[in-house]
Amino acid sequence: MDKRFVYMDYNATTPLRPEVKEAMTADLDVFANASSMHEAGRRAFDRIEKARSSVARLIGAQPGEILFTSGGSESNNTVFNTMFDLGRTATGRRKIVTTAIEHPCVMRAAERLRDEGFPVAFVGVDGAGRLDMAALGRELDPSRSEGGPALLVSVMAANNEIGTVQDIRSVTALAKAAGAFMHTDAVQAAGKVPVNVREWGVDYLTLSCHKIYGPKGVGALFARKGTPLDPLIRGGHQEGGLRAGTYNNQGILAFGMAAELAMKELPRYRERVGALRERLRSGLVAAVPSIRVNGHATEVLPNTLNVSFPGAEGEAILLSLDLEGIEVSTGSACASGSLEPSHVLMATGVGPELAHGSIRFSLGRDSTESDVDYVLEKLPPIIARLRRMSTVPAACLEA
């Protein structure tokens, strides 16, 4: 096979899908300020409200429960900022319970509350990345843990690195029984597995547009009707006064379209991309000795495959694949500029040796069987080459 370009980093971001791109180009002329009272403004506002309905439908919410933001990080920070506000005032609840495998924007937001004196617990996961429900139960029981009654439980719906999907419904039941607010970061779950705020019972849910084949710079926060929300950005009446800033017309309209398409195509996506993932997984297991597939065997995103190649280092694998036109990501410290490997893999207990040698393949709606076969052709010799020059024998680290 000749060199080709194979993008397998869809969890990092997705390309604009052609329909969305086309609509965005046409919508570039929807310039009016959607807060303006004149006709052009009202037309823009109307389009934005339609997009809000589309995004709401994707997660089974009411349009009035959707707040447009600049992306997942802002949505997550808005929730934690709201808790900062609540915890400082009367409720008597201050404890934040989250997990050891959250996206950095949740980890840092939680750490900031800890620095402000809030009790914060990072609940661990098992070897497959599933939340330790017994530990969660303990953290939510003031008689068995420190920090008093919980104010917020924040658990991601699906992990970006290993793809493990959590049982958000059960987590929410525990959170609600303990009287806490429940937030889930569903940035990676949306468009890949069913997400429904009513079935799950969550109070807050985070979405990002660029993970579902829309543009970057726009996201959403679902806040169930009646739950508190404190604006992170003040100074305007947009979004009911909860998020100031002139409406991002193009981004929001595109988000609406991307959400509609994601919802419509979900069953087909799961089936098709899931089959490709299995082709890649079984192919790698057959072609490369001594590898470990990270994450859960069944409770996993249909597009995400995280594999450790003991004896070979992740950045070296990534850059070797890059030279073949294959684009992936790694949990190795060498790709992060720090000495710490992936906190997610470390939390699953694989150990630094396997975390440093991990590669995340994340497939998408444009992935094909021949993309997978190309990776299966190019990767084994790369691993063999790196292992040959390695001081670490692969067999010694076999899981």
Add this chain to the structure above:
Amino acid sequence: MSDAFQWLYSPIVKEHFTNPKNVFDPDERFEADAEGVVGNIKCGDQMMFLLKIKGDVIEDVRWKTYGCASAIASTSMLSEVIKGMPIRDAYSIKPSDIASKLGGLPENKIHCSVLGDKALRAAIDSYLEKTGRAGAFKGEEAVTICNCLNITDKDIEQAVKDGARNWEQLQEATKIGTVCGGCKPRALELLHEFVHIYGAD
């Protein structure tokens, strides 16, 4: 992606990464006079150097590493540079010498290139020990870091070997930076480097 777009690192790094020189091949039966291993796989890299030495000159060299592209490329470059070099000269090669020969490395990848010369020195030290000259080159290349208290890079290295893992522990062990504090940036870099080499426990 496209051929026209520059690779992440310099073309020289790319060449040494894709075609590393003097990599150890177990089938080759390389008979080494000295061996040195350093690094910590917990930090994501580990390095081995094998040397053939005649008349205190490095005749030939082989190496293996568990490490990233920068580690592989810098070790490959180092192995080329030291061929035919007296062991005394090879002993004083610094990571910055190798990085500049590679056409530079990004700031955050410098620490990936610090293992090669340490493994090389470990190999030379073992050779010196074998030939009854244990520690003969030690101390020669010590560089003063803290002028107030005359603390050298060797002192920092020793403190890390003895267990110091952060600035406070390094200060406890050496009193570094307790007078004018001007050495702190460089001392922190070295601390970072040595913790990388000797492990984060």
